Amino acid sequence: MKKETLHTPYEISFNEAEVCSKFEHGHNFFELAFIRSGTGRHILNQSECKYHAGQLYLMTPEDTHHFVIETKTEFFFLRFTNMYLEKNNFGSDSLQRLEYILQNANHHNECILRNISDRSFVAPVIETIYEEYTFKHLYNEDLIHQLINTLIIIVARNIATFLPDYISETTEEKAVKILQYIQQNIYDPEKLKAEQISSVFSVSTAYVGRYFKKHTNDTLQQYIAKYKVNLIEHRIKFSDKRMNEIAYEFGFTDVSHLNKFFRKQRGYSLRDIRAL
Structure with missing residues (x-):
């Protein structure tokens, strides 16, 4: 199985595919995958589920996964490391909480957007990232960084809502x-x-x-x-x-x-x- 490595604090990409372009792989970073359009199946740690537009998945450095495409699919991928979290002014307490939440997400193969209001919020954020990433407007890099931070916080909020009560930052x-x-x-x-x-x-x-x-x-x-x-x-x-x-x-x-x-x-x- 191939293991991918990220050599920069973060990386974003917008891909369109009609067939699976990657087989099962692991990596040393966090990865968010958003389905902009299309249908198919997502296989995460041997668990399989159907995907469709509007779903957002989180893969941690412990996971292996791949997509099986059934209809032409547009993906948004955000890959980031702990280094990115450390360098983006989340604050020491917030950073500790973010790292804990992301590292201890249950490895469920399902859309992580559990809060209904966030589902309608995430797609416009990603489309704005696409606009800035594609057309390079003035201050586009600064805006993209802020939008990425917003996206990570939304993800953390959705995960934190469903973490087991008996696990906290103080757990050994x-x-x-x-x-x-x-x-x-x-x-x-x-x-x-x-x-x-x-x-x-x-x-x-x-x-x-x-x-x-x-x-x-x-x-x-x-x-x-x-x-x-x-x-x-x-x-x-x-x-x-x-x-x-x-x-x-x-x-x-x-x-x-x-x-x-x-x-x-x-x-x-x-x-x-x-x-x-």
Whole structure:
């Protein structure tokens, strides 16, 4: 898998494509992708969802992704590093908060614009960036920087609204890294065993469960189950995958096994979701 590197604090591009121009790749920076027009599928960390105009996706340095284009698509990409955040006068407190929010975004494959009012605000901001980027009006670079900062703050606001209550800026780094590890390996049950987690993070198997609960108020198994069931419900609602494909994707033996797990967590069945 190719890993891309960004050699400048930020980079913007406007692309139009009728076929996928990039295969799965990772990178060492944050990437925002906005769909200006077109339809297709976005694959993020093995999770697939349909995309359409008006959607905005965030990829962190921990993610791998690519787009599968079904109809001609116009993309806006903003790539930026921590260096960009540090050099753009967000203020020390705001910077710490921004870095925390962006780094700890749940790696869900879905549009990050959860606040309804922001959905109608983002497209004009991006179109103004396009105007300034294309036609090089007076003070265009200064204006583009301000618009990029506005976009990043909107993204942070939408992510912060849905961060788990028990995670904050004061949560120990190791606990946050364990959460990230679980999110990244949610499709691989073997990697989610306490023995494996304790080995990766150099914590004794006897202690890793107590350590995790101390910092999150959930046991390892409770958090894994919650995170997994949220992904499963999202997959059922927003993908065309069959139930047996979803069961296989998350390591269940069959649909019956998946349904039993889901009913225990949610109190209703998989069929109830598809009926909504």
